[in-house]
Amino acid sequence: xxxxxxxxxxxxxxxxxxxxxxxxxxxxxxxxxxxxxxxxxxxxxxxxxxxxxxxxxxxxxxxxxxxxxxxxxxxxxxxxxxxxxxxxxxxxxxxxxxxxxxxxxxxxxxxxxxxxxxxxxxxxxxxxxxxxxxxxxx
Ligand SMILES: [Zn+2]
Numbered sequence: 001x002x003x004x005x006x007x008x009x010x011x012x013x014x015x016x017x018x019x020x021x022x023x024x025x026x027x028x029x030x031x032x033x034x035x036x037x038x039x040x041x042x043x044x045x046x047x048x049x050x051x052x053x054x055x056x057x058x059x060x061x062x063x064x065x066x067x068x069x070x071x072x073x074x075x076x077x078x079x080x081x082x083x084x085x086x087x088x089x090x091x092x093x094x095x096x097x098x099x100x101x102x103x104x105x106x107x108x109x110x111x112x113x114x115x116x117x118x119x120x121x122x123x124x125x126x127x128x129x130x131x132x133x134x135x136x137x138x
C-alpha cells in the first residue's frame with residue numbers, strides 16, 4: 001500500500017524497464033530525447049531538463065572508477081568487498097562493485113567494464129577491470 005501507484009508518472013515504470021533489461025541480460029540506459037543526457041537512475045522525468053521524452057539504448061558498459069573504498073568483511077561472509085563509484089562513458093555515475101581484482105587494488109581512474117552478475121540473489125550491474133588496451137583504443 002503506497003501512494004506511488006497513483007502517481008501520474010508511474011505508468012511507464014522506468015525502473016521496471018531497467019530491471020527487465022537486467023533480467024534479459026542487457027544493460028540499458030535511459031536517454032533524454034530533448035537534451036541528450038543520460039538519465040540515471042531511471043525515472044519518469046529527465047533530471048537534467050524535466051522532459052518526459054526518453055528512449056532506451058544498450059550501454060557500452062565502459063566506465064572509469066571515480067572513487068573506491070573497501071568494505072571489510074569476515075571471510076565466512078565473503079571477505080573484503082570493493083565499493084566504487086563508476087563514471088559511465090555515456091555520462092552518469094553509479095555505485096557498484098569492482099570484482100575479479102583484490103578490493104584494495106581498485107584505483108581511481110581505473111578503466112572498468114560492466115557485466116551483469118548476481119550478488120546475494122539480486123541481479124545487478126557489476127564491474128571488472130577493462131581488458132588490457134581497451135581504454136586507449138582511439
Ligand atoms: Zn533532458
